[in-house]
Amino acid sequence: MVEDKILELLKRRDSGHVSGEELSEVFNVSRTSIWKHIEKLRSEGYDIAAAPHLGYRLVSIPDRLTGIELKWGLDTKIIGKKIYSYKEASSTNDIAYGMAVSGEREGAVVVAEYQTSGRGRLGRKWVSPGGKGAYFSIILRPDILPREISAITLLVSLAVAKAVRGITGLPAFIKWPNDILINGKKVCGILTELNGETDKVNFIITGIGININTKVELLPEGASSLAAEKGVAVDRLELVKAILRNIDKYYKIFNGGDTAAIIKEYKKLSAVLDRQVQINYHNKLMSGHVVDVDKEGALILRLDSGFNERILAGDVTMLR
Amino acid sequence: MVEDKILELLKRRDSGHVSGEELSEVFNVSRTSIWKHIEKLRSEGYDIAAAPHLGYRLVSIPDRLTGIELKWGLDTKIIGKKIYSYKEASSTNDIAYGMAVSGEREGAVVVAEYQTSGRGRLGRKWVSPGGKGAYFSIILRPDILPREISAITLLVSLAVAKAVRGITGLPAFIKWPNDILINGKKVCGILTELNGETDKVNFIITGIGININTKVELLPEGASSLAAEKGVAVDRLELVKAILRNIDKYYKIFNGGDTAAIIKEYKKLSAVLDRQVQINYHNKLMSGHVVDVDKEGALILRLDSGFNERILAGDVTMLR
Numbered sequence: 001m002v003e004d005k006i007l008e009l010l011k012r013r014d015s016g017h018v019s020g021e022e023l024s025e026v027f028n029v030s031r032t033s034i035w036k037h038i039e040k041l042r043s044e045g046y047d048i049a050a051a052p053h054l055g056y057r058l059v060s061i062p063d064r065l066t067g068i069e070l071k072w073g074l075d076t077k078i079i080g081k082k083i084y085s086y087k088e089a090s091s092t093n094d095i096a097y098g099m100a101v102s103g104e105r106e107g108a109v110v111v112a113e114y115q116t117s118g119r120g121r122l123g124r125k126w127v128s129p130g131g132k133g134a135y136f137s138i139i140l141r142p143d144i145l146p147r148e149i150s151a152i153t154l155l156v157s158l159a160v161a162k163a164v165r166g167i168t169g170l171p172a173f174i175k176w177p178n179d180i181l182i183n184g185k186k187v188c189g190i191l192t193e194l195n196g197e198t199d200k201v202n203f204i205i206t207g208i209g210i211n212i213n214t215k216v217e218l219l220p221e222g223a224s225s226l227a228a229e230k231g232v233a234v235d236r237l238e239l240v241k242a243i244l245r246n247i248d249k250y251y252k253i254f255n256g257g258d259t260a261a262i263i264k265e266y267k268k269l270s271a272v273l274d275r276q277v278q279i280n281y282h283n284k285l286m287s288g289h290v291v292d293v294d295k296e297g298a299l300i301l302r303l304d305s306g307f308n309e310r311i312l313a314g315d316v317t318m319l320r
Numbered sequence: 321m322v323e324d325k326i327l328e329l330l331k332r333r334d335s336g337h338v339s340g341e342e343l344s345e346v347f348n349v350s351r352t353s354i355w356k357h358i359e360k361l362r363s364e365g366y367d368i369a370a371a372p373h374l375g376y377r378l379v380s381i382p383d384r385l386t387g388i389e390l391k392w393g394l395d396t397k398i399i400g401k402k403i404y405s406y407k408e409a410s411s412t413n414d415i416a417y418g419m420a421v422s423g424e425r426e427g428a429v430v431v432a433e434y435q436t437s438g439r440g441r442l443g444r445k446w447v448s449p450g451g452k453g454a455y456f457s458i459i460l461r462p463d464i465l466p467r468e469i470s471a472i473t474l475l476v477s478l479a480v481a482k483a484v485r486g487i488t489g490l491p492a493f494i495k496w497p498n499d500i501l502i503n504g505k506k507v508c509g510i511l512t513e514l515n516g517e518t519d520k521v522n523f524i525i526t527g528i529g530i531n532i533n534t535k536v537e538l539l540p541e542g543a544s545s546l547a548a549e550k551g552v553a554v555d556r557l558e559l560v561k562a563i564l565r566n567i568d569k570y571y572k573i574f575n576g577g578d579t580a581a582i583i584k585e586y587k588k589l590s591a592v593l594d595r596q597v598q599i600n601y602h603n604k605l606m607s608g609h610v611v612d613v614d615k616e617g618a619l620i621l622r623l624d625s626g627f628n629e630r631i632l633a634g635d636v637t638m639l640r
Binding site: 121122143146147149150152153178191193194195197198199200282312314 | 441442463465466467469470472473497498511512513514515516517518519520602632633634
């Protein structure tokens, strides 16, 4: 698209101007045509100033998770080479799943500003109010067995927690397996789905829903947003880009076989390690002290009886 | 459908006759209408004799895997309560998968006489010539984690091997994980696919392709059919029904938590236990002596070095 290319030229010129004449020559179209493209960009939220003799100058970009902005300077190897951006989507996981079935390559990202049917773990709803959060799903095609999917879940939550810390400075921790907590409140949920056969994963869709500048009143009880915890708005584009970069980095480590390195970093940010917790799985309760997260991502719980129990799945509640 | 009900009445009358008058009264339609339904059944391959004064008599049923015939006397709890029968299908796994996504309940069976795009494990093709084999897929919704899917694979292969033995008397064995062999030749393949999330299986589709009376010339090298091994044709309907009954039985045991009982029976029919084998996984070869199939369905291989290796996936070749 010509608009994308004009935008790129304006961005590369830093704070300087690009004349209508130059643009018209570069793209080999009339100056009136250039003006129409500039108007189109303005209608999408780009603030582009025009000064006589000097030309056009990019003043600011819109607060929107578009493919072009997310890709700008992303510099990843796999994640986000393709980005499909929607203002509104039913569920980005559903869209990505459909794309994966149709053969879309790994690393493709589906992002939406608003989800009408956002889904959480175990068939739960994921509240996805518009405009201030980020809801995105990534297609992965690791050459693994279905049993190894837990590592992907941990890797993605680690990537998110690190990105939140890097961009906002907030003390983000991970509640096993993959909720991101700040000050004990949930700010992000991750839903990792798979399609495979007994001894092969065909593809994995990992979906991330993160409350960035979302109004807390719109969120369920116990949830919060990054802005609410920090007290100021957070740059959504930079945060999502940081998450994509981290996933790219940890996914590379995972594919290289060094899951141990990921688990080691994950444990440093664990909200449950060395804590007394209660686990609810299939309506069976179990409580104990979390002593480890093992190499397969299972939680090792020391029961009151002194025996260790290996927990593969369940909902964790932290006890005082 | 009236035809189904007429058929049921004819079947229940054993070798006796049912008069047109009786049928006309039972279904409250004219005798001409009854005659038309009988003609319809005849066109589907049912041999129905008509004698003056005595009425209609069912002489034989067609050699076709129809829902009505498969359900006849099936007497299962879960498997086959619904059967969708096709003369031709792209892939019964694909059809069942789509039905499962749309909410179809567990136990539903999709069966075809012929597949245009039959699929085997790891993206391989499954040759599905028409008319003499059976290709069917079952929707299961066990409350398990993705890592537990191996048990389903073993359970289904056990069910098939047992049914083949019961109906044909042939010495069917299971090549781990789930090929059925007779005299060292493959007669059946099983493809188990899943859809789920990190800690929940949404559904499993287990697809069975079995060469029953299939001409060996139509099959790939190394494959055979039950009829070729036995020397006479095998009753396809009875075989498929026996498989469905066995899956129903073992699935109940699995849901009851007694995977150990299934593994125990599975091991009795294992073609690889106590044999020298070579395993190929991701183009890495490993050879050794199979000493066990563990409680999670993994193969325990004693390497030449004396160490045991736990094999979760791979292709097995038996060595002399």
